[in-house]
Amino acid sequence: MESDAIVARLSAVYAELPPGERAVVRVLLDDHPFAALGSLRALAERAGVSPPTASRLFDRLGYAGFADFQTAVRDGARDRSRLLEYVTRPEDEPPGELGEAAEELRAGLDGTLAAVPAQLCHRAAGVLAEARTVWALGGPLSELAADYLIRQLAGLRPGAHRVPEPAHARARTVLDLGAADLVVAYDFRRYSPATARFVRAARGRGARLILVTDTWGSPLAAEAELLIALPREAAGPIAPLTHEIAVTELLLVATAARLAPADRLADLDALTQSL
Structure with a gap:
């Protein structure tokens, strides 16, 4: 089946x-x-x-x-499996070599970075810096990008959290959301029903949404205040987390520039060494 x-x-x-x-x-x-x-x-x-x-x-x-x-x-x-498709091509089309894969990834990364103009990046950074709380989530692979965003953002500002997994914990999270809060969702084909349910519940409470997605048309696109759509060329021989992380890095750099978090980061380093 x-x-x-x-x-x-x-x-x-x-x-x-x-x-x-x-x-x-x-x-x-x-x-x-x-x-x-x-x-x-x-x-x-x-x-x-x-x-x-x-x-x-x-x-x-x-x-x-x-x-x-x-x-x-x-x-x-x-x-x-996209990887299987990549390595099991027709007899007259040999499997991709490492150099070819590297070129595809490089081209995809260039397209990804070009899809996030400076103005969009700075607008997203403003929301990331100003929101009362920031909650991030993703699908089976893109959740790693969401986790990276929160790990780094928590060093820059308080109130940065991963959306919890269990339904009862998600319900408690949504219960306290409002217009001052922000959800950052990473949603790529095949789109996650769990991500969609949480985002729609959060939007129902007034929370703002930054959506990082693809150009195939996430069902959440119409919900987003800021939409970062990565081009189809960003797809390499496998679903490349590299591109999602690269966009996340841009957002973090722009957010750090707004927050000037030197004292907070110094305190974090000192605490890390003492604990």
């Missing part, structure tokens, strides 16, 4: 499932295909249910247990 067919099947049965099994499906859909590639116990813990509850879902779906479901997911994901 192809990966898209699995997603469609999970979505189709969702409303008919008991609450515990629906929680498992939410995790599988929010982080597809990666949530299915660990252990059954890890999946159950993420969903907040027992392993037997998670196991019953796969029996209900007609699989011979969780391992059989994982095999189907891996087969579907493998079919969609």
